[in-house]
Amino acid sequence: MKLILEKNNVDIEPLYEITQGLEKCLLLFTAMDFGIFDCLKIPKSAEEFSSELKTDPKLTLKFLNSLVAIGLLIKKELLYSNSSLATTYLVKDGPFYQGNLLNLMKKTRHERWLRLDQALKKGPVQSEKKLEGVFDKGFILAMAEGAMRGSLHSTLEIVFSLPEFKNAARLLDLGGGHGLYAIAFSQANPKLQSFIFDLPPVIEVAREFIARYEMNDRVHTLAGDFIKDDWGTKFDIIFASDALYKPKELLFPILQKIKSSLNKGGLFIAKQWIIDKERTTPTTTVLWDLMVSLLGNLPFYTYTNEEFIELLKEMGFKGVKLFDISTPSKPSRIVVARKGGRVR
DSSP states (O other): OOOTTOOOOSOOHHHHHHHHHHHHHHHHHHHHHTTHHHHTTSOEEHHHHHHHHTOOHHHHHHHHHHHHHTTSEEEETTEEEEOHHHHHHTSTTSTTOOHHHHHHHHHHHHHTGGGHHHHHHHOSBOOOOOHHHHTOHHHHHHHHHHIIIIIHHHHHHHHHTSHHHHHOOEEEEETOTTOHHHHHHHHHOTTOEEEEEEOHHHHHHHHHHHHHTTOTTTEEEEESOTTTSOOOSOEEEEEEESOOOOOHHHHHHHHHHHHHHEEEEEEEEEEEEOOOTTSOOSHHHHHHHHHHHTBTTSOOOOOOHHHHHHHHHHTTOEEEEEEEOOBTTBOEEEEEEEOSSOOO
16 A cells, blocks of 8 residues: 655656746746836836826736745835846846847747647648748847857957967958957957958848947958859958857858868867757756757757867868857867967
């Protein structure tokens, strides 16, 4: 006979922490939809907030209390205001605003994760969007906000420390998107001319960032598809951030073009997300790898460190070095490799 007094020693809390992830997500996304964080730059009571936004008073009180509970608001003497987390990342006019990125995450959860059961039964969902449609302005702004979460500055520290960077005159930012990396590289090296290569609609957004940072004289744009189009030669550095998640049959010719476009002794620098040999950690990468794979018509592959380094060596790159700049939400590595020959 089983006794009800028998105790289970397996901790159940992680299971329920997983289920609360959805609740917290919906709280955040709903708060953003209602403009709560811009509204609460000045402290307000629940009654004031409800009256201003015409929401149900009783539910509004509980909703605001829930946002306090998850650390997005502060409650003091019946007045609600933004926490430092919300002030820094969720107020639209802030330099580190993450709204476009979070809205993209919300969209992908609806478009992809909610179809997981369907995809498991019938295979990946075929997207009707062309590649240019995927990389629209909202996506590029989201990627810019993602870079400002810390990966941009971690990458810059590594690149700035390389002796070759100080002497570089021409840099190509391949699939450079918003162009923030190219802009920062040229700001750090007054002699450096940087070139951003990406699809035509993406380049239009990059030009806005170049103008914003007043770098039109030293950061330039080139429009095209790096899988099939030419991007020029005689570069001292070619940099690629999260642009090379291609299967080997597509990536190999791209790497050949990269190598031939570099000067002798030139550097190829790639920043990409990490996945381990078993493809089960880090959690962020594993979940992202599944999410992207739910769309079946985008050629995609996430490389382990060993796979990517071996591919570079196979291509004839020398002195391959690996730098880990990972955080739990940004599990990234930087790989630096050199084209053979004496630096000019």
